[in-house]
Amino acid sequence: MNILAFGEVMMRLMPPDYKLLSQSDSLNFLYTGTGVNILSGLYKMGNTVYLATSLPSNNVGYAAAANLRKLGINDNYILYKNQHIGIYFLEMGIGDRPSRVTYMNRKDSSFANSNIEDYEIEKMLEGKSCIHLCGISLAINENIRNLVYTLAKKAKEKNIKVIFDCNFRESLWKEEEKIKAKEEYEKILKLSDIVFAGEKDGELLLGIEAPEELKGNDKTKFILNSMRKLYGIEIMVGTKRRNDGKKQFLQGYLLDNEDFILSKEYELTIYDRVGAGDGFAAGAIHGILNGFDKKEAIEFATCSGVLAHTTYGDSPVLGVEDIKRFMNNKHVDLIR
Template sequence: MKILAFGEVMMRLMPPDYKLLTQTNNLEYLFTGTGVNVLSGLYRLGNEVYFSTVLPKNSVGYAAADHLRKLGINDKLISFKGDYMGMYFLEVGVGRRPSKVTYMNRRESSFGKSDIGDYDINKLLEDKDAVHICGISLALNSNTRNCAKMLAKEAKKRGIKVIFDCNFRPSLWNENERALAKDEYIEMLNLADVVFAGEKDAELLLEIECPSNLKEKEKLEYLIGKMRDIFSIDLILGTIRKGQGEEQQIQGYLLNENGLILSDLYDLIIYDRVGGGDGFAVGAIHALLNDYADDDIVEFATCSGVLAHTTYGDSPIVSIEDIERLKNGIYMDLIR
């Protein structure tokens, strides 16, 4: 399958050995972003993947493009303009201390300052089976919002599947933009065929009210079901995390016209937390585009997400064989 992602490339900078920024003079860096993570994972599963973004026209931008190529992502649709790239610092938590992410320079980045003239929509959508758009594109500014919506509208006209990851980040919207955020998400959700979303998106962002007497599964089914009905979405997927610290579990869900389907509950061993949700999305998109049955889509996606927590960096690097082994309950501590 041929999949295009639209979104931001970021530089991740991380102190080694669980240190805080105040404790080190050394930082490890890599290039990441929701679209990067999803495409790299889909490439590992045998798909043809393309990224649409704008990178700075300097050594940092060229290094980012080189990194994307190493991940199997086609960079021929990327433009180079401007001087800056968005960054985030990740201080990895341990024990009771949570991990902390600090964002820098996102609105001033080359992607943040891009506009519709930087993208050849016809070329972007040529021969594509699906388009993936991250909700963070709605948060940066009006230009990136307009680009994301234009791409979704054109894809919809051509019968290309529109996949939207809500990825709502309150920290990227100020208090005065709350109504704007809701309106922008509503417009995008009306264009989407497949959506990754959770209860918080329905309640806190879209302000869908839920009866207070519903239990956990009933509440999820009610809120996500309302969201699906309001926006005529084919399929909504997401994950439920349970537990805390070193004892966490994850369960995937899928809701379509056949109702709510839950995966098995899996224990999580977390080596690198960031990008775990993207790992779930990778498995879901691959299974969906390859016509897996509903039960298999949610199980395959959840296993993909579980394994994404076990590898370094944001980008999933697991194979179909890895996912199928976990899905089928096959444990191997050494493969020779």
């Protein structure tokens, strides 16, 4: 499959050894972003992947592009302009202390300052099976919102599947913009074929209310099905997390006009939490686009998400063989 994603590339800076920023005098760094992460996973699964974005026209931007190429991401649609890249600091949690993310410089980044005229949209969409768009991009500014909407509309006109990840981050929206958030999301949802969402997206962002008597999976199914019908979405996909003491569990779901299918529930071993949801998304996109039956697709996606928790960095790096080995309960301590 030829898959295009549009989104921001960020630099992740992280103190080593679970230290806080106040304790550390050194930082590890890597390049990341929702589109980057999902495309990285899809490449490892055997797909051809492209990222449309804008990077700074300096050595930081060129280094970011070099790292994308290492992940198997085609850089034909990357622009180089301005001087800044979005940054976030990750203080890795351990035990009862949660991880903490602090964003820096996103409003001044090369990506945030790009506009429709910078991109050759017709060329970008030519020959693509689908396009992935992320709700985080909607929070950046009006320019990027217009770009996301234009790409979704053009893709829809060309019968290219539109995949949208709600990924709503309340902290990224200014107070005066939050009133617009629902409207902006609805514009994209009406053009989307496959949507990654949870019940909180339906409740808190879109104002969908489930009957009080519905609990657990019944409530999730009601809210997601309401979203699916309201916006004409083909497939809804997502995950549910459950805590039991200090243990955490992950379960995936897939909903269409016929079925609400749940994966098995898996206990998580967490080495690096950030980007694990993108591992799930990559697995779901691969399974759906490559014709897996629905039960296999959601099981494959969930196993991909579970394994993404066990690797360093935001970008999934495990392929189909690793995921299917785990999916088929073939636990191996050492592969020689």
